[in-house]
Structures are given as structure tokens and as C-alpha cells.
Amino acid sequence: MISAVCPPRVGPTRSCRIPSAQAPEGRHKLAQRASAGFTKTNTASPGGATQSLPSPAFSLLRKSANSALRLSLILAPFLSLSCTPFAHAQSRKSCPDGVTLHASAAFALQGNLLLATVSKAKSLANFSASWDGRDTPLWSEAPSKSTLHTLIGVDLEKPAGHFDWKVSWKNAAGKEQTCALSIAVRAAKFPTEHLKVENQFVEPDPEQQKRAEDDQKKMRAIYDTITPERLWEGKFQVPLKGVTTGGNFGRRRILNGQARSPHAGVDFPSPAGTPVYASQAGKVVLAEDLYYSGNTIVIDHGFGIYTLYAHLSEMAVHSGDHVAPAAEIGKVGSTGRVTGPHLHWGLTVEHARVNALSIASLNP
Ligand SMILES: [Zn+2]
Numbered sequence: 001m002i003s004a005v006c007p008p009r010v011g012p013t014r015s016c017r018i019p020s021a022q023a024p025e026g027r028h029k030l031a032q033r034a035s036a037g038f039t040k041t042n043t044a045s046p047g048g049a050t051q052s053l054p055s056p057a058f059s060l061l062r063k064s065a066n067s068a069l070r071l072s073l074i075l076a077p078f079l080s081l082s083c084t085p086f087a088h089a090q091s092r093k094s095c096p097d098g099v100t101l102h103a104s105a106a107f108a109l110q111g112n113l114l115l116a117t118v119s120k121a122k123s124l125a126n127f128s129a130s131w132d133g134r135d136t137p138l139w140s141e142a143p144s145k146s147t148l149h150t151l152i153g154v155d156l157e158k159p160a161g162h163f164d165w166k167v168s169w170k171n172a173a174g175k176e177q178t179c180a181l182s183i184a185v186r187a188a189k190f191p192t193e194h195l196k197v198e199n200q201f202v203e204p205d206p207e208q209q210k211r212a213e214d215d216q217k218k219m220r221a222i223y224d225t226i227t228p229e230r231l232w233e234g235k236f237q238v239p240l241k242g243v244t245t246g247g248n249f250g251r252r253r254i255l256n257g258q259a260r261s262p263h264a265g266v267d268f269p270s271p272a273g274t275p276v277y278a279s280q281a282g283k284v285v286l287a288e289d290l291y292y293s294g295n296t297i298v299i300d301h302g303f304g305i306y307t308l309y310a311h312l313s314e315m316a317v318h319s320g321d322h323v324a325p326a327a328e329i330g331k332v333g334s335t336g337r338v339t340g341p342h343l344h345w346g347l348t349v350e351h352a353r354v355n356a357l358s359i360a361s362l363n364p
Contacts, residue, residue: 095179097124097171103152104362107184111156111250113349113358114183118148118167126170131183132163134350137303139230151305151364152183153349156250156262160187190250190262201292201337202256212291222285222298223306223351231302232280234325236359239279239309239345240268240332246345249355264353265308265346272313272341274332278323279307279345279360287315293344294335299323305364307356308346311336 091106100119108114118127118138122145129136131152138148152165164180171177204212238244246266253260278299285306286298293310297317300306313333317323334341347356 091181091183093179093181095167096177097121097169099124099167099169099177099179101165101167101179101181103165103181103183105183107186108152108154109186109188110154110158110160110190111188111353111355111358112154113347113354113362114152114154115362115364116150116152116165116181120146120148120169122146124169124171127167128169129165129167131165135226135304136165136350137226137228139303149364151303151349151359151362153347153352153354154185155352156188156190156264156354158185158352160185188250190252192252192254194254194257197255197337197339199256202258202260204291208291215290215292218286219298222300223304223348225285225300226304226350227283227300227302229302231282231300231322232305232325232364234280235363236280236307237277237326238268238357238360239277239307240270240274240343241277243268243270246357249357265310265344266356268332268343268345270332270341270343272331272333274343275328276309276312276330276332276343277326278329279325279356281325282307282323284317284319284321284323284329287317287319287321290336292337294338295330295333296336297329299329304348304350305359306346306348308344308348310344310346311338311342313341 091103093101095101098121102117102119104115105112116129116136118129120127127138127148129138129148129150136150136152138150140148162182162184164182166178166180168176168178200208238246246268248263248267249265251263253263280299280301282299282301284297285300286296288296290296290310293308295310295312295315297309297312297315298306299308309330311333312330312335315330317327317329323329332341332343345356347354347359349359
């Protein structure tokens with residue numbers, strides 16, 4: 001059965017589309033441009049590129065105009081029914097002391113990002129929040145102290161289920177209060193694809209293996225550091241000028257016949273030398289050549305939000321630099337595990353690997 005997928009509300013406007021795995025838009029085109037920098041040997045995409053109707057539906061359409069009309073009548077109820085979650089896309093919970101919890105969607109697909117808020121009386125203080133046992137730092141938009149905000153990142157491999165967003169505070173009598181809003185996680189349909197890369201990136205020698213492990217430790221230490229302040233100012237932007245879509249997020253990859261971890265970033269095929277811009281203000285916490293991701297820059301935006309830019313040919317910043325929004329930080333290249341130039345853009349929110357494009361459609 002064809003059903004329309006109604007992605008969680010992430011902005012002021014919403015749309016309803018035929019299933020398209022996880023990327024916010026342009027999946028069919030992206031599927032064609034997908035494996036930037038890799039030699040694609042086979043596109044086995046059981047759950048991907050599903051924007052076209054399946055073949056039985058096509059054959060129906062071919063029969064006659066009458067049957068096409070019949071098909072649209074058959075599909076209409078399913079499309080409208082399955083869009084129903086849109087009407088209730090946001091989620092709200094009333095709590096003691098006049099506190100209200102709100103999330104930009106009642107459920108999220110793996111790899112998605114939600115914007116959540118706490119509405120409260122200005123006098124209430126000492127708020128903290130966590131989702132599935134992990135802190136979700138709260139911030140307020142000065143000068144208003146009556147609304148607190150947070151981003152909830154759903155890791156691309158988080159199992160489906162219901163997870164509480166728990167918010168605690170102290171009431172006027174000094175008593176600790178807790179209230180929870182349940183947020184459902186649903187499995188996304190990430191395609192699997194087979195790619196051919198240089199063998200050293202699938203079976204590294206001991207020295208290369210050691211280098212890759214050291215890189216991994218370094219990245220873990222970065223993501224374990226939660227800067228308790230907001231370093232960004234305004235909307236996050238896609239890091240290439242004139243580009244709004246990218247592909248490959250979440251794809252399960254078989255490299256030279258061996259399964260590897262899913263692709264946690266968004267790829268933008270682009271000519272070598274194209275300028276790359278910081279998607280928002282922040283502090284550069286890494287600017288170096290890593291084994292798999294080549295010349296890599298990581299920017300800390302505060303509150304556990306990090307963006308990553310990989311495979312660069314040149315890096316124009318150093319670790320410790322503070323960058324302004326849209327500052328040029330480097331150029332597109334093909335360093336690391338690639339065979340062609342492209343930008344790999346990653347987003348990590350409180351350890352969750354999420355689709356970087358999702359933060360560009362929110363206004364955190
Ligand atoms: Zn990539």
C-alpha cells in the first residue's frame with residue numbers, strides 16, 4: 001500500500017510526501033547523485049528512493065484514464081488518513097506550577113531533530129531536562145525568561161520506541177517537581193548500498209588502524225565536552241553557497257563487500273576548491289587531517305551542538321579559532337576515504353548523529 005509519510009514538523013510550513021526515507025527533500029535526484037566520491041557498484045536500496053509509485057500502481061495507470069481515476073480515488077483516503085499525524089504533529093503537556101512542555105513533533109524518525117520548549121512563570125528557576133537519560137541543555141532567549149528551549153537529537157541508530165523528555169524544577173516552596181513528555185521514535189528506512197573504495201580504507205594496516213583509532217578517541221573526547229553556553233546566533237545554514245539539498249544521510253554501507261557503520265553526514269557533490277562556510281558561529285575544536293575523513297573541521301556551537309566538515313582540500317581555520325556565521329573555513333576537496341571531491345557535512349547534538357539538513361530548517 002502506498003502511504004504518505006508526514007515528517008515531524010520542523011518549521012513554520014509543513015508538507016506531506018510519499019515515503020522518502022529520511023532526507024527532507026529532493027531524494028529522487030539525490031539517489032542519482034548519491035555516492036559522491038565513491039564508485040557505486042550496485043544500488044541496493046530496499047527502503048530508498050521511494051518517491052515514485054511502485055510498478056503495480058504504474059501498470060494500473062497505464063490501463064486507461066478511467067482506471068487512473070479509480071486509482072486516485074483509492075489512494076486519496078490513504079493519503080489523507082496517513083497525513084492525520086500532521087494535524088497533531090506537535091506535542092504538549094500541562095504540568096504542575098503552570099509549566100507547559102512542548103515539542104515540535106509528537107514523534108521523530110531516526111536521525112531527526114526536534115525543537116522542544118518549556119513555558120513557565122518567570123519566578124520559577126532551577127530547570128534541568130533530559131531525554132532517555134541524556135541531558136538536553138536548556139537556554140532562554142534574553143530578555144525573556146518565561147520560555148526555555150532545547151534541541152532533542154534522535155541518533156540515526158536509536159531503536160524505535162517511546163522515550164520520556166523529563167523536565168525538573170524547584171517550585172515556590174523549594175520542592176523539586178518533575179514532569180515528562182513522551183516522544184516516540186520511529187524507524188527510518190535507510191537504503192543500503194555497495195561501494196568500492198581503496199582497500200586501505202576497508203582493511204587498514206596496523207599503523208593506519210592505530211591512526212584511525214586515535215582519531216576516534218579524539219572525536220569522542222570532543223563530543224563528550226558540552227560547552228554550557230550558546231555560541232551560535234541565528235539560523236544554521238547549509239555550508240555551501242546556493243545549495244539547499246544533499247544526500248546519503250543514514251545509508252547503510254557495504255564497502256568492498258564488508259559492512260561498515262552507517263553514513264552519519266550529508267554529502268554535497270561539488271567541484272574541488274569550492275568555498276565552504278561555517279554553518280553558524282562557534283569555536284573550532286578540530287582542524288586536522290584524519291584517516292577516514294581527510295582534512296576535517298569541527299565547530300562547537302555550544303550546548304552539545306557540533307558541525308563537522310570533511311574531505312576538505314584546504315583548511316582556513318585552526319583549533320581554538322572563533323568563527324562568525326558564514327565565515328569561510330576551507331575548500332571542498334577529496335581527502336580521506338573518497339574517490340571524488342565532495343563536502344561531507346555532519347551534525348551531532350548531545351552525542352546523537354542527526355541529519356545536518358534538519359537544523360537548517362529549524363530556528364533554534
Ligand atoms: Zn560523506
